Amino acid sequence: MGEPIVREFRAMSLITLTTDFGSASPYVAAMKGVILSVNPAVAIHDLSHAIPPQDVKHAAQFLAGGVPFYPPKTIHVCVVDPGVGSDRAILLAEAGGQVLLAPDNGCLTEVLAALSDRPVVRRVAERRFWRPTVSATFHGRDIFAPVAAHLSLGVPPADMGPVATAWVTLSPPEMRKGLNQVAGEVMFVDGFGNLITNIPAESVTRQPGGLKIGKDWRTRFSWVRTYSDAAPGTVVALVSSDGRLELAVAQGNAAKVLHATVGTGVTLVFPSAKEAG
Amino acid sequence: MGEPIVREFRAMSLITLTTDFGSASPYVAAMKGVILSVNPAVAIHDLSHAIPPQDVKHAAQFLAGGVPFYPPKTIHVCVVDPGVGSDRAILLAEAGGQVLLAPDNGCLTEVLAALSDRPVVRRVAERRFWRPTVSATFHGRDIFAPVAAHLSLGVPPADMGPVATAWVTLSPPEMRKGLNQVAGEVMFVDGFGNLITNIPAESVTRQPGGLKIGKDWRTRFSWVRTYSDAAPGTVVALVSSDGRLELAVAQGNAAKVLHATVGTGVTLVFPSAKEAG
Amino acid sequence: MGEPIVREFRAMSLITLTTDFGSASPYVAAMKGVILSVNPAVAIHDLSHAIPPQDVKHAAQFLAGGVPFYPPKTIHVCVVDPGVGSDRAILLAEAGGQVLLAPDNGCLTEVLAALSDRPVVRRVAERRFWRPTVSATFHGRDIFAPVAAHLSLGVPPADMGPVATAWVTLSPPEMRKGLNQVAGEVMFVDGFGNLITNIPAESVTRQPGGLKIGKDWRTRFSWVRTYSDAAPGTVVALVSSDGRLELAVAQGNAAKVLHATVGTGVTLVFPSAKEAG
Numbered sequence: 046m047g048e049p050i051v052r053e054f055r056a057m058s059l060i061t062l063t064t065d066f067g068s069a070s071p072y073v074a075a076m077k078g079v080i081l082s083v084n085p086a087v088a089i090h091d092l093s094h095a096i097p098p099q100d101v102k103h104a105a106q107f108l109a110g111g112v113p114f115y116p117p118k119t120i121h122v123c124v125v126d127p128g129v130g131s132d133r134a135i136l137l138a139e140a141g142g143q144v145l146l147a148p149d150n151g152c153l154t155e156v157l158a159a160l161s162d163r164p165v166v167r168r169v170a171e172r173r174f175w176r177p178t179v180s181a182t183f184h185g186r187d188i189f190a191p192v193a194a195h196l197s198l199g200v201p202p203a204d205m206g207p208v209a210t211a212w213v214t215l216s217p218p219e220m221r222k223g224l225n226q227v228a229g230e231v232m233f234v235d236g237f238g239n240l241i242t243n244i245p246a247e248s249v250t251r252q253p254g255g256l257k258i259g260k261d262w263r264t265r266f267s268w269v270r271t272y273s274d275a276a277p278g279t280v281v282a283l284v285s286s287d288g289r290l291e292l293a294v295a296q297g298n299a300a301k302v303l304h305a306t307v308g309t310g311v312t313l314v315f316p317s318a319k320e321a322g
Numbered sequence: 323m324g325e326p327i328v329r330e331f332r333a334m335s336l337i338t339l340t341t342d343f344g345s346a347s348p349y350v351a352a353m354k355g356v357i358l359s360v361n362p363a364v365a366i367h368d369l370s371h372a373i374p375p376q377d378v379k380h381a382a383q384f385l386a387g388g389v390p391f392y393p394p395k396t397i398h399v400c401v402v403d404p405g406v407g408s409d410r411a412i413l414l415a416e417a418g419g420q421v422l423l424a425p426d427n428g429c430l431t432e433v434l435a436a437l438s439d440r441p442v443v444r445r446v447a448e449r450r451f452w453r454p455t456v457s458a459t460f461h462g463r464d465i466f467a468p469v470a471a472h473l474s475l476g477v478p479p480a481d482m483g484p485v486a487t488a489w490v491t492l493s494p495p496e497m498r499k500g501l502n503q504v505a506g507e508v509m510f511v512d513g514f515g516n517l518i519t520n521i522p523a524e525s526v527t528r529q530p531g532g533l534k535i536g537k538d539w540r541t542r543f544s545w546v547r548t549y550s551d552a553a554p555g556t557v558v559a560l561v562s563s564d565g566r567l568e569l570a571v572a573q574g575n576a577a578k579v580l581h582a583t584v585g586t587g588v589t590l591v592f593p594s595a596k597e598a599g
Numbered sequence: 600m601g602e603p604i605v606r607e608f609r610a611m612s613l614i615t616l617t618t619d620f621g622s623a624s625p626y627v628a629a630m631k632g633v634i635l636s637v638n639p640a641v642a643i644h645d646l647s648h649a650i651p652p653q654d655v656k657h658a659a660q661f662l663a664g665g666v667p668f669y670p671p672k673t674i675h676v677c678v679v680d681p682g683v684g685s686d687r688a689i690l691l692a693e694a695g696g697q698v699l700l701a702p703d704n705g706c707l708t709e710v711l712a713a714l715s716d717r718p719v720v721r722r723v724a725e726r727r728f729w730r731p732t733v734s735a736t737f738h739g740r741d742i743f744a745p746v747a748a749h750l751s752l753g754v755p756p757a758d759m760g761p762v763a764t765a766w767v768t769l770s771p772p773e774m775r776k777g778l779n780q781v782a783g784e785v786m787f788v789d790g791f792g793n794l795i796t797n798i799p800a801e802s803v804t805r806q807p808g809g810l811k812i813g814k815d816w817r818t819r820f821s822w823v824r825t826y827s828d829a830a831p832g833t834v835v836a837l838v839s840s841d842g843r844l845e846l847a848v849a850q851g852n853a854a855k856v857l858h859a860t861v862g863t864g865v866t867l868v869f870p871s872a873k874e875a876g
Contacts (some may be wrong), residue, residue: 059358061351067655067790068345068622068649074615074665077644081613087646090354090366095345098791099850103346111351114463116359127850130825181825183840184683186668235342237375271407271458286460296376296404336635338628345622367631367643372622380623388628391740393636513621514652548684548735562739573653573681 058087058197061115063107063123064185072183076124077192079176083194089253092121099127101152102307105215106233106241108145109155110287117142122185122193125152130181135188136212137196140164144202146193148184170206177263218243218308228312229290231305239296242311242317244290249282255314256282258292258303272296282313335364335474336396340384341462342373343401347461353401353467356453362472369398376404378429379584382492383510383518386432387564394419399462399470400429402410407458412465413489417441420560423470425461428492429526447483495520495585505589506567508582515575519588521567526559532591533559535569535580549573554574559590612641612751613673617661618739619650620678626737630678630744633730638747646675652683655706656861659769660787660795662699663709664841664854671696679706684735688765689742691750691759698756700747702738705769714861724760731779750831772862776802782866783844785859792852796865798844803836809868810836812846826850836867 060080066072073094077294080089091119092111103129104125126133126148134149141160146169147153157164169188171181174195178188192205220229220243229244240258266280275281277296280303285291292311293299301304328367337357343349350371357366369388373381383401390400403410404426413424418437422428434441446465449471456464459596469482497506497520506521517535528545543557551560554573557580563569571579613636620626627648634643650658658679666675680702682854688703695714700723701707723742728749733741746759774783774797783798794812805822817870820834829835831850834857839845846865848856 059362068647070789071661071664074646075668078665078668082668085613085670091368091645092351094347107348110348111355114352114355114359116362128827131827180840182837186840235347273405273408283459286457286463336639368645370622384625387625391629391632391636393639446742489873512624550682550685558738563734563740
């Protein structure tokens with residue numbers, strides 16, 4: 046009678062997938078097939094397969110925005126991997142209860158920082174959990190998928206490879222805070238065209254003032270609590286759902302209207318400085 | 323020995339997700355994480371995350387086309403929510419066996435009409451089922467997701483908030499039917515560019531006649547049973563899979579060929595009227 | 600006490616979905632609803648809903664790239680069906696342990712060849728497993744979905760219809776191999792713009808030589824093992840993850856750079872022939 050219980054336990058295992066494979070190629074399908082061939086009862090949840098190709102920074106922001114909300118022991122697989130087949134390592138990280146599997150290219154930078162001061166990071170090395178033949182261009186199918194599936198069956202992370210002492214970390218973009226101004230940049234553009242910056246909400250005061258986006262000063266904008274607090278088309282500044290300065294256009298697309306993208310500089314000037322300047 | 327049975331019951335719970343979040347932003351990922359943190363065994367089914375941003379009408383057509391086919395007690399979450407963070411209500415509706423959770427902006431109009439004459443609609447108000455901190459811009463993560471997850475665990479809808487007596491309903495677009503003609507408009511453009519109108523199939527006779535799309539008369543078109551009944555490139559009129567007048571281009575894209583979109587007027591004139599006119 | 604075990608068995612059933620429906624239309628949602636109404640415990644895995652509209656060749660390549668990796672008895676549903684509602688058959692194929700359901704239009708050509716020398720193919724004919732009313736334009740919802748769901752409950756394929764003795768097969772594009780050159784064409788363009796040809800890896804030697812793509816000769820390209828073996832922007836030739844000649848641009852998009860698409864001719868000339876010519 047014990048067998049149903051064991052199966053049930055496996056059914057509770059969760060694997061999430063985040064890739065830049067797009068939706069018309071069979072690569073995601075192949076990864077899911079390999080995972081399910083090892084553990085047919087695992088629940089696979091698609092996070093995104095629309096990370097822009099090879100965009101490690103986008104992946105880093107994406108993972109930090111999604112992964113922390115999952116139940117403990119969820120296994121998150123990220124394959125945004127321009128260095129596939131090279132000697133770049135594959136990392137297996139445990140942090141804040143989450144388990145992450147990703148190439149060693151910096152895409153875990155923000156999520157590890159958000160989850161824990163002391164992540165345990167390993168280099169995936171134990172070939173007996175890989176597919177017997179490993180291609181040079183598709184480690185998602187040949188290494189990431191079977192490793193994740195074995196983890197979902199209860200194989201301990203320690204069996205997958207040795208602890209790593211160093212890994213690639215993306216340098217955070219500069220954020221300068223002065224007495225009367227704060228300057229940062231756009232870190233992420235979401236599907237609505239909202240601009241999420243690297244300026245923490247607590248660094249800004251909700252006061253009238255100057256706003257520089259890229260090279261253009263913008264004096265007409267409103268501080269709001271949420272998008273619908275302003276008339277459609279208004280440029281608004283608000284606190285994002287993850288606690289950062291966000292610039293948006295009410296019922297519109299700020300990235301298009303403000304000609305902004307990831308890396309565009311954002312400067313807020315508070316009143317006294319503006320009067321002085 | 324009872325526990326596996328209880329778990330099994332939870333595994334049968336189904337939640338569907340429909341949003342305008344797009345696929346490259348972490349918002350869907352965050353919602354799934356919150357749901358699974360409350361109920362790790364629930365099955366989550368993506369319906370769409372490609373509803374055009376803030377397009378409540380599109381969401382309304384979409385839900386009516388998909389939701390009625392689900393097994394009873396499925397929990398459908400729709401987050402197309404331009405009014406997020408305002409005083410707009412969040413509705414929890416029970417209709418025809420389905421359970422729906424959506425902002426009170428009209429997106430449930432068609433699906434409630436299709437499911438039941440007497441939906442039971444509540445205002446979501448009971449904060450103990452929400453995330454402890456609720457952001458002003460992401461109720462999908464902070465309210466919709468945890469409420470849906472608690473419903474999937476068996477919390478009764480009545481625990482979520484009081485019965486509502488009024489809610490926002492979209493006005494149906496005008497449909498005029500005369501002796502020899504019927505006039506309506508395009509309600510939905512599907513992924514093939516097929517144009518689904520608000521003209522019920524029983525209002526039209528399959529006879530040669532005039533067809534006006536937008537401002538242009540089109541005399542050359544064929545009544546068909548299915549797309550492949552006409553040569554590629556032919557403009558065809560047929561009964562859609564949900565029983566409405568549909569205009570299509572065989573093996574082509576009617577929206578592009580006919581320069582039509584949602585709201586474009588469609589008039590059918592039957593032979594006698596045309597002779598008379 | 601037997602019931603939980605039976606339910607658990609059903610939970611192990613897997614259905615995959617591949618369509619050209621796109622992500623903003625409710626057709627995928629309707630199919631999932633019909634499947635879950637028959638078998639609420641089945642696990643549904645999306646392979647793709649972004650097959651280009653009516654592109655049977657793309658579907659054929661896609662299925663061959665994904666389906667073979669699934670565990671035995673997985674039920675794969677492909678609805679890329681320009682002939683919906685006509686007298687084209689719906690096929691139910693068993694090959695290499697996989698179960699496939701698809702219109703008889705050639706989309707199974709490559710995957711059946713990859714899976715087995717002796718597939719068992721049936722024509723779906725037994726109406727008692729269909730929806731009671733079958734529309735002329737949406738067999739995905741009315742036939743494919745309920746047939747797949749009943750298969751997932753354990754109904755044997757033999758109950759679905761008679762064995763077929765012939766079915767549509769796509770003609771493989773010509774591949775010419777000479778002493779000093781090999782010529783084929785692009786079969787698939789993946790989400791990165793990589794060009795997968797019909798030239799098997801064993802047909803090519805990794806030597807400097809000439810490369811003709813479409814009408815243009817390209818003498819500057821590198822043979823590599825993986826993308827990152829060349830500087831960004833370099834045109835590279837390599838063995839694809841499924842063992843075919845692949846042309847790529849390191850960290851770039853070969854389809855755009857080389858103006859190539861499915862059907863573009865590819866010729867490799869090896870050194871001696873080039874010297875002679």
